[in-house]
Amino acid sequence: MPFSASLARGVAPTAPGTLHARTVTGGLSVPPRPGLTLCFGRGEKPDVDLGVGVDDQWVSRRHGELTYRQGLWWLRNTGQQLVRLPRGQMMHVTTEPIPLATGYTPLFVKGSGYREHLVELYVAGHDDQGPLSRRAAETVRPETWALDDDERLLLVVLGQRYLLYEEDPRPLTYAVAAKQLAYICPDGKWNERRIEHRVEAVRRRLDRTGFRYPLMHDKSQGRPGDNRLLHNLIRGLVESTTLVPPDLDLMEDDTTWPDTAP
Incomplete structure (x- = not known):
């Protein structure tokens, strides 16, 4: 049953399970009624309930659906382009429907060029008034x-390279970092082994604090390279502003570094 056909049934928009959805073209609230479906895409009503990417022909006229069943909202990609969810999860038209968790979920519909079209979703929980304006907070x-x-x-x-906000940055190797550190602080006794131990100690400590990205090896998924975990560590520290561009002053910008090629 399309959402537009069920508005007159009188379900409170703040009931647990209510789905709030919005894009740059508008928004709506959908009651948690079994069998109810919200459709989004480039098309017009009554084919879709919520417009997204309305000026982008890479977006399908009916690009996705959200259906309420078994007490959950299930997302399905019905378009030709991928849908991207948090943590890089992708959905193809052949992907099985995915249930939405309570709270906020952004999804992105791939468009032309570098365009990605945002659909913001919010599933209300118990005693939840939904997404409220907090402009003055x-x-x-x-x-x-x-x-x-x-x-x-x-x-x-x-x-x-991350603090310079380079495109697709990667960490320096321990060997190159050791040479640079030797110039910065000759008495620091920095070498590759010491660097490895200090990085692992930071990863272990922050892994227990709810860090955004994986910092330790997951035995159930094989053993990723340490470089990937170092990438996660630096990326998370930069994104959180724990490390910021002025920290580059610690390196004394007028120094000419030896052997800094990757």
Whole structure:
């Protein structure tokens, strides 16, 4: 049953399970009624309930559906382009429907060129009034992690390309980082083995704090390379503003570094 055909049935928009959805072209609230389906895409009503990417022909006229069944909202991609969910999860037209968790879920419909069209979804829980306006509320500061002076210097050296906001950055190798650290602090006794131990110690400590990205090996999925875990560590520290571009001053910008090629 399309959502547009069920508005007159009188379900409170803040009932548990209510789905709030919005794009740049509008928004709506959908009651949690078994069999109810919300459709989104480039098309017009009555084919879709919510427009997304309406000026982008890469977006299908009916690109996705959200259906309420078994006490959950299930997302299905019905379009030709991929749908991207948080943590890089992708959905193809052949992908099985995915249930939405209570709370906020953004999804992105791939469009032409570099365009991605955002659909914001919010499933209300018990005693939940849905997404409320907080324009006057105090801004929440980013969650940052404590680093000692040696850790900060080490991670700035390893992650200098991230702090320059380069496209697709990668950490410096331990060998190159050791040479740079030897120039910065000759008495620091930095070598590849010490760097490896300090990085692992930071990863272990932050892994227990709810860090955004995996920092330790997951035995059930094989053993990823340490470089991938180092990438996760630096990426998370930069995104959280634990490390910021002014930290590059620790490296003394006028220094000419030896052998810095990847």
